[in-house]
Amino acid sequence: MEAVNLLSSNRYTEKQIGYLFISVLVNSNSELIRLINNAIKNDLASRNPTFMGLALHCIANVGSREMAEAFAGEIPKILVAGDTMDSVKQSAALCLLRLYRTSPDLVPMGDWTSRVVHLLNDQHLGVVTAATSLITTLAQKNPEEFKTSVSLAVSRLSRIVTSASTDLQDYTYYFVPAPWLSVKLLRLLQCYPPPEDPAVRGRLTECLETILNKAQEPPKSKKVQHSNAKNAVLFEAISLIIHHDSEPNLLVRACNQLGQFLQHRETNLRYLALESMCTLASSEFSHEAVKTHIETVINALKTERDVSVRQRAVDLLYAMCDRSNAQQIVAEMLNYLETADYSIREEIVLKVAILAEKYAVDYTWYVDTILNLIRIAGDYVSEEVWYRVIQIVINRDDVQGYAAKTVFEALQAPACHENLVKVGGYILGEFGNLIAGDPRSSPLIQFNLLHSKFHLCSVPTRALLLSTYIKFVNLFPEIKTTIQDVLRSDSQLKNADVELQQRAVEYLRLSTIASTDILATVLEEMPPFPERESSILAKLKKKKGPGTVTDLEEIKRERSSDMNGSAEPACATDGSTPSPSADLLGLSAAPVTNPAPPSSTNGSLLVDVFSDTAPAVAPLAPGSDDNFASPDLASSEVVSEEPADTVHDADELFHKFVCKNNGVLFENQLLQIGLKSEFRQNLGRMFIFYGNKTSTQFLNFTPTVICSDDLQPSLNLQTKPVDPTVDGGAQVQQVVNIECVSDFMEAPVLNIQFRYGGTFQNLSVKLPITLNKFFQPTEMSSQDFFQRWKQLSNPKQEVQNIFKAKHPMDAEITKAKIIGFGSALLEEVDPNPANFVGAGIIHTKTTQIGCLLRLEPNLQAQMYRLTLRTSKEAVSQRLCELLSEQF
């Protein structure tokens, strides 16, 4: 109350003390605010610059919503009034900025905005500095309103950087002309794309070059303040160059400059250079230049004394990693991990795991790397990491034997991390047979090795090991009795832990009663996991927290959305890896037991096993994947699809699948082939259903998926053989796992051979795996669209096709097809509402390709004009071909 009385005083000193009290003591939520407001209002209207200044300071200090309600309308008027003193303008600009941050809805945009922009031309540099801060914040939310600020900011910046160090008098800070204003102007320019006006753009490029040149000049002072201020401007300029990402020359110069700083004696500069280079690494123009510094960065990792700096070095190594240097970088990170600070170990583990998987050409290297990770930093290896290695081993036949051998060797160590026991238990349970031929790793030795770790492990690991043991019973009948003895021991059967006890009882029973056939079915090797985005990435992202852009993936994502629009492609964030932990042996797909919730009833299927109704369980053995529709469901869908027009018109059917994923691919009197597929990022999975329409068995039924030599490097397809006998009226299913490595033109061919009633049948159809399946839609504003469109204006990037409509020209169907094609349908982008505009990203393992498309119908002529623009000619070409067939 005393303070409020002081505020109302007409004596300067008392008023000042009152305001001081309030700014220090009053929280923005306080009820006093309402009382204070009145006093402030009087001061704002007083025309006394000192009183106005005090009032504005107070509003900014408190910055509450009530303050915004009371004054947000008033302050813009003060700011642009012709007779306002400079110092009041400065306070008003920053005060408004503070209110805008608290309550943007309460600050009305209006004709004052254009006048604020013109404050950039003000003579008083203090006013310009404050105005630039305000405009930068406002422009982030209202880029259109403040677009004119770009050219003004460029000319202001140009005047500053070309001025002699003494020209700006007071605003020269340790021989650097107006560093604060320069940085703020550079930051304002980062709210916008490169200026469109060539003159402005040229002037800006000159400014940036001047700043880069000055970095090479000898310092004008030995004081740290001089170099800090100078380098502050330099780093901000580099940020702008990276943000524009359009001038290869500047990007490479920036990279060289940062390269010098990497070896600077100032720790701060080394830190900042590493940080800045991290973003530079994601630009295609400078990625190679950044890579040349790899040795320096590795050295920083080894020798820097500051954990913050080492952290930046790890980030940069991660960002600069690609196929060419992955082995070296992963090895160095592993090396560093041995001595790394505890605080950053988990992050390094995640990064190593991601890089090892992403750039694994040779999966034995991948397995070695992950096992090393567990050895070196087992405590920091999260579940996601070891789940992932198991998924990969299971999905790749070529590495299974090696993995079994490697874990077996790793388990020899007298003390090994529990995570290793988990991985080892799982992998030997699946693939122990692959190394059992060697007398040094005979079944009994494998079992004894695992069991020697058993007692040291936690309950979940023991549960996993029990599952491994029952798998051994199936893999190695010769040690069945040994295992049964273990399961039968009191420590298992009467274990205090319900989970362990239940597993021991059930597994023992299973091994005693079930025939070898049933065992073989129930305990069959795990089916491949559905290919999904690694959840490790999501974990890393979560760990780094939002707002941290040093993460490569995030940068890449940002960049790809930069190139393709504002929407964030839904990658990684929701791709959760299925957790194999609850039931590591995949028994959830098998009928035996689902012991995860110990209290749950054990399901009638278990009874089935024990009551010798073996055939009933067979179809439910691993192989029917719970993540996808069951075959029955799928088949009913297949049947309900429109029947194929003619058998021979396979090409037309093929084109139908360009915009849809499910349906009938082929049908004749004997056979119907149905498809069901899903795609995600660069991966996909296709279920092919072969239906025998006759009442006679098909024999020697062999479907083969063939990729031509040209196609093979770009498209990775994996299938498992199907049962060679298809009963009359039955349907069999085949899964194709698809990975798009790089963009491709042709389609793979599905060849089917079988014997039907003594005649040999042989037919081939094109399998509709087309490039657009790896599309991910990207929403973007009209402004973004046209900016991207313009950036892709190289004649090679554009492909156009004019063609006659083959179907009725219905706008709704056209929209549905464009969406089915995979791109986003952008509304209100094309000035002509009759036209269709789309955007998306093609995901391949090696790159992401941004694609823009525009379809212009001409109803009178019954024609279309289709234009595709992508960064890659072949992609534009292929997408245009595919889409042209649709209308």
Add this chain to the structure above:
Amino acid sequence: GKLLRNVPNGDEVRKNPVPDRRQYTASGFLFCWIHFILLFSRQGKLRLQKWYTTLPDKEKKKIIREIVQIILSRNQKTSSFVDWKDLKLVYKRYASLYFCCAIEDQDNELLTLEVVHRYVELLDRYFGNVCELDIIFNFEKAYFILDEFIIGGEVQETSKKTAVKAIEDSDMLQETVEEYMNKPAF
């Protein structure tokens, strides 16, 4: 010791801190340069705090404790920057006092160091060879000078001339404050 003459050059070596990456809950969702400024002594005593984002007092206390601990445990030869939650701490030691600003991750670290330096210069100009005691006993003037220099987390006036004027204003204030302090309360 005198702040401006005693910039440390590295003597203690201590264990590296464990940064906590829990989400920092700033209310300001828009780009803000400086979120808060803390001044504390080598013994961890807080001398001045200035917040440009609105947070409950309890939260502020927690943050202060955490940051003081992180900074004090850092080796002197290290960089002046620490990642903290989704912000970055930029700090510098002048004699016995640490000046620490929390800024946005993508903000200009070097320039923030110079904000700190300019502030110290202004304090020095006002107090004449400023030292920690000046700030302890005249904290209201330290706040006043800071307010003249930074509003809402943004630098208002970088010119020394204008800064000098603010100091002169406050010099005038100083006498009246003393006069005021000597008066009985009303």
